[in-house]
Each structure stands twice: as C-alpha cells, then as structure tokens.
Amino acid sequence: MTGHMRVGFHAPDTVEELAYLVAEAADTRTPLEVMGRGTKREVGRLVQHGAVLSTENLVGVPIYEPSELVVVAMAGTPLAQIEQLLAENEQELPFEPVDLGPVLGFGPGQATVGGMIAANLSGSRRILSGAARDHVLGVQAVNGRGDTIRSGGRVMKNVTGYDLARGLAGSWGTLAVMTEIALKVLPAQREVRTVLCFGLADLNGVEALCLALGTPFEVSGTVHLHAGLAERFSDQEIANAGASVTAIRVENFPASARYRSSRLKQMLQAYAPALELDTLRSRIFWNEVRGLAMFEKSGRPLWRISTLPSTAPKLVASLARKIDVRVLYDWSGGLIWLETPPISDAGAVEIRRTLAEFGGHATLIRAESQARAGIDVFQPLDPPLMALTAALKQAFDPVGILNPGRMYAGI
C-alpha cells in the first residue's frame, strides 16, 4: 500500500521502533491512524489524525507448529500468505474470516492478520467453530503509552491472568497496536457438501437453517440470500435459478460428509432440497460468500447486523417496508449483511429504529465518507456500557492517541 505513503506515514520494521513511535506520539499528543495495510481504513467514524502508523512491515511467521495446531504471525502479515502456508500443511483458519477487501475496493487476501483480529472478522463457519476472537491464543501489542505488552501465549488453554489478548479482538486499533498474534488452527476439511433449496421465503429459509443447526451433523455453513443477490453467484445453476437460495454446508472426512448431507436432505424434505454441490463447487460457493462477492460491484451502503436467527426475517421484513434492501443471512439468520440504496444516511435511522424494536446491533461497513460523518457507524451503547468503554480506553490509551473517535466519539 505504498501508494498511500505520504508525509506522516510510519511503517516501522521492528516492534521496538513501533513502540518508540507510539511513545513519542503519546508525549506529543499526536493522534495516530493505526492500521495494517489499510484495506479497512474506510470502516468507522472519520478519524482526525496527525500521522499514520502501519504494521505492514511487521511481516513473518515466527512459529508454525502444525502438530500443535498453532501459528504465530507478525501482525502485518497478509492473510493470503498465512492461509497459503496453512493450506500447504492441510490446515486452515477454522473461523473462515470474512474478507472485506473486495467490497471495500481491494483485492482478496490483502488484509493483514492484525486487521482481521482487530475487526474480529468471522465467516460462515463461526456457527460451528467459533469466532476469530475464539482462536486468539496470545498477542504482543503496544499500548497507548508505548509499552510493549504480552497476554496469553501459544498454547491451547491459558487462564493465567486476564485475557487481554482476546479482549483486543474487535477493538479496531483503539486500545493497542497488535504486533504479533498467536492463533489456533485446525486441519482443513477434506470433503464439503452443500445442500441447496430454492425459492424459500425468508421466514422459511431461516427456519430451515435453524432446523439444520439443530441436527447433530455439525453443520458448518447456513446462508439464505434474496434472489437479486443469488443471481450474482458464479455457479450458473444457482445464478440462473431466478429464486432465493438457502444453502447448508457439512464438512468432514468423505464418508462422513456424504452421510451427513444425505441425512440432512431427508430431514429437510419439507423445504424441497433441490441441489447438492460437491466439494469443488461448494468451495467456490462458500468462497464467494466469504468475500461477499454479491455485494462487490454495487458500491451501495453495506451493513452488518447481528441479531437472533428467529428474529431476523421479521426484522428484515419490517425494514423492507421502509427501504429497498438486499439481504444475505448468514449464521442461520444471526448475521445479516444488508445493502441499502445510496440514501444520505445509508438507512441508519430506519435500521437503528428497527433494531430497537427487534433487538440486535448494526455496523456500517461501507458508505461514502459524507454518510459516515453524520451517523453512528458502530452501534451506540447503553450509558453504563459506554462508561465502561471509556474507562477501558483510558486503561490502555490514557492520552487517546490510538484511532481516537473511530468507534465512538471521544473514545
């Protein structure tokens, strides 16, 4: 991302240098825009900063022990590099991180390991394997004082002191600058099967997904998409169906995956499963879900909404009466990716009003900077939680120099 290089852009080569820069910024009260390679820098409130601090030169994998299921990576290491290394050893990141790069105008796999954890990006397999934060074993980070700290370690279980490592997940660079991250990895799934139903209304689609998750077959992917989005899949049979798509994934050793998909089809008879994708077609399908390919080209505002699966279709129906939305339900409905028309507030007022009624929270992932300036990009918090948020920020970054204001005003 050297194209972004300009005065006040710092990309130190060592952790020591990075800590020195942060300490200097703290001394001079210079707000820093903290980032990896900047693929997600357009997410969040607009940050006023005096300099950019990037981890893009902290690259490498100090430890990878396949037999211990652990990889330790420097924060600036591109995700594509880590995933290739894991794939060479038939392993993977179990949480299947969503790749926001493409919808934000970057190539796939460009994001860094640090950015992935800072945003706690988890994909479809979160329902089975847990979120990105669940796989954090330890971190090294530099806090807002310029102190280099470690928390956790590189072993599978660790309750030694507070779990600051996991606590940094989803903090968007506002608490500390992560410099090194230890992650739990798992063997890659050998065989994948995807069972598809077409033309289900949202309510029925989500019902089918919840039913699938209530089976013992370790379902690892549950999405439902409106017809207008389904037509954007590269798989022609899906794209040409001209209907909504409800997809359920099972994975495992070959015999298991086949057994499980056949049992699932029986149990889902009422929803008329019409197509089963083999491993190769499944991988392409889920990779497009992971990269949010169906939202890539429109450039319209994109929201990420978290709610209860059983609530999700009602929430979307209520919203659809006010604004024209396109929806991808993931996590059996617990996660909604929602595209709105390019209206001035990106639909924020209606979305937040609807969430207040149905429960859940929303983050604006993509919007013109004009829209981001005027609304809450992250979900506003209740006063007691906001007070704790301010206290925690103070505990890590007392002067307020790390991405100040990116998540919440004054934080």
Added chain:
Amino acid sequence: MSQLSMPSPDLAILQRRADILRQLKKLAPGATLITDQEGRRTFETDALTAYRCLPMAVVLPESTEEVSAILRFCHENHIKVVPRGAGTSLAGGALPLEDAIVLCLTRMSKVLSLDLVNRVARVEAGITNSAITEAGAGGGFFYAPDPSSQIACTVGGNVATNSGGAHCLKYGVTTNNVLGVRMVLMNGEIVDIGGPSLDAPGYDFLALIVGSEGQLGVVTEVTVRLIKAAEGARPMLLGFDSNETAGACVAAIIAAGIIPVALEFMDRPAIHVCEHFVSAGYPLDVEALLIVEVQGSEDEIDTLLEKIAEIAADFHPLVMRRSQSAEESAKIWKGRKAAFGAIGQLSDYYCMDGVIPLSKLPKALDEIGWICRRYRFDVANIFHAGDGNLHPLILYNANDPLQLERVELCGAEILKLCIELGGCLTGEHGVGIEKRELMRLQYTDADLEQQMRVKAAFDPDWLLNPGKVFPLEARGAQ
C-alpha cells in the same frame, strides 16, 4: 505453613462489624445473612483447603437487585467483597478475607429462558454446570464445558475461572461458549454485556470478564450457547509402555488431522488408583493410558476409531481396546472423572494445572518425574493431553507444615518448567492465591500493570476479590 499471605485486614472495618451486618440485613431483606461462627465456617475455604479464613459475614442474595444493593453499600463503606459460587476453586480463588463479605450466589440457580430454536439458554449464575445440560437435554442439547466438578460447580464460577473440561478439545472452554452476562459492578451499577446473539457490539468485555476470577464484577446471569449432542460417542483405550510413547501418539493423532472430542492421559499411578476406586476396566500392566473419544453415527465412529488404531499401531500399544457398549463407555469416563477424588482418598494432593506445547509432552513428563523425585514426593499424572494441559497431582501430607511448604516449592518448579517449555502457569484452574506470586515467571511488569489497569477500570478501589491473581506487592494489588 506456607509463605502465601493475604492483605492485612482493615481494623476500622472489623470494629464496625456489628453495624455493617445490621445494615446489610436491611439492604437485602430477601438474602440470607450468615454471621455466626459455625455458619461462616462452611465458607472459610474452597477446594484449596490448605488455606482458610473466616469472613466477616456471608450473604446469599436472591436477585441481581440485592447484589446491586449490597455492592453499592460495600463500595460506599470501603468493604471488600469476595464473590463465590460452590467453592470448588482449586487455586484459592474463593478464599475469604477476614475483613470481607463473602457473596455466595448459589441461591440464584434458576433457568431463566431456554430457546432451542436459537440454541441459547439464559441462567442465573448460581446454577450448577450440569443443571444447564439437564435443562437442554430434553431437546437433545447440552452445554459444552464439562469440568470434573460439574455436578457441584456453578456457571458463575466457571465464568470466573474460564473453566474447561475433558471435552473442550473439540467444543472450547467457557469463554467460547458464553454469549452474554448480566453483571453488577462494585459500585452497584448493573450492566448487560453481550446477549443471545453470536457477537456483541463494542469492545469484547466478555473476553475480559471470563477468567477474571471475580475481580471485575459480580456476574448474576449468564447467556450460554447450547450445542446439539452428537448421534453417539465412544471411547477407546490405548495403553503404552512409557509416557513418552503415549505422548508421541497424541501428537501423531492430532497431526493426522483428527480432532477427537476428548483425548485424556493417565500415568501408571493414576491408572491403578482409579481402577481400584471404580473398577473402570483400565489395564494395569501399562505405564500410560490414553482415553480417546470420538463422536458421530455408528459408522462414523467405527471409521474414526479405525483410523486412530492405525496411527496408534506405529507406537506399538500394549493395549488397544474399543468400548463395546454404552455401559463400558460410562465406566471408562467414570474412572477418569473420579480420578481426583480417588487419589484424594489415598492422600492429600497438590494439583498443578500448567500447560505446555504438545510437542514437549514427553520431555515435560520426564522432567516432572525428576522434580518430584528430588522433592521426595510421589506424583500421579491425569490430564487433557490433546491440548497440553497437564495435571500432575503431587501426593503429600497436608498436616505436616514442612511438607506443605516443600510441595509448594515443588509445584512452583513444575510450573517454571512449563513456562520454559513455552507454556503457561494455568490452563483452567485459575491463578487465585496459589499461583499469584508466580505470575512474574510469565509476565513482565508492563504486562501485569496493563492487567491491573483493566482491573482498576472496573473496580478503581480494588475492593472485589483482592489479594488474588496479582503478586501481593504489585502496585495496586492491595
């Protein structure tokens, strides 16, 4: 007696005891207040029984509002509070202080909601771990973390220590299975963090709260994920002629891409004690035993056990036996779950909880044997091999003060070894008082100060469960 001491009591608070108790009674009329010596005696220790202390009083509240009123009062009057569940902590996390009120949550034990469509349950913090699974069992669901003490321990205590269990190799520990908590801060404020959905807005406070050993707030309600039980599960026993071979076999199974639902290790002394205690059917002529459990349909189980048998064959097991029936499986697990109790019948023991990288398993077991021999203690090893979480049980006589001192030194040396091998002090039991002074082995001053600043963000006056987790002389720890 050992060197571990607690912060010296605030005499002004002790002098006001009668007045404080009167006010507590008024504040929380529904709560049970225990003030007599006999009653308080029940709460003087947890499962680290070498340490005991009578608190000023014990309060058993019945609602979040009562907890809030009590904490607000204690905050205003600068009275320390030690929260506790069933008191099964092995690290002294629930040890009272002389000038503190113990807040025991076991009366708050209701299931508040059970939602099998969305696969979540909301429960009060004092419910036992097993009772959550029992609540979901009708629909075939269970709550995954399963510490050995699960029939007694509370989910609030599980949150405090981030409890694991034999099956967390596959399903994760408490922090991976809790979605939300209602928590009362030391100043009495009630906060809801997370909720029934799979992620929460804002900072990941749950990550900080789970495993904070009751130092950030008092959790009164917990929302947990429920998981559909597998079609079936079956264990297999693998016996080896040495700890090293068994350790190498564990690494080979994981490296082959198989993650069993449980992968437990017992050494010769542990096998003999357990077999004698519950007749689990363990082979007695082996040096090390692995219990490997897999899940799925009958066919899937057969296929997986076959794969594991093929891998194990390279390590020339002396015994390789698949469970043939549900009864046999239950017996195998009964032996494992009764292990600590069985050894406790024979001798006092000091249970360590260090974690090491899996590849260091043979070396660690060898070194632990040497360390214990040097201190002239017998040791039994029973642990979660799949994730490298060791549980050496050092056998000693708790009534001999010299032995207690020596066993603590022996334990410290074992934990130092775990750190040197790239591991950590505690995998699931917590730091409590027991490993408080060893924290510097793992963390620098800057690391500890950052953790303490987080503590102060929640509890600026350090009134909640003080004297635990951090070295006593560390800044602010008192």
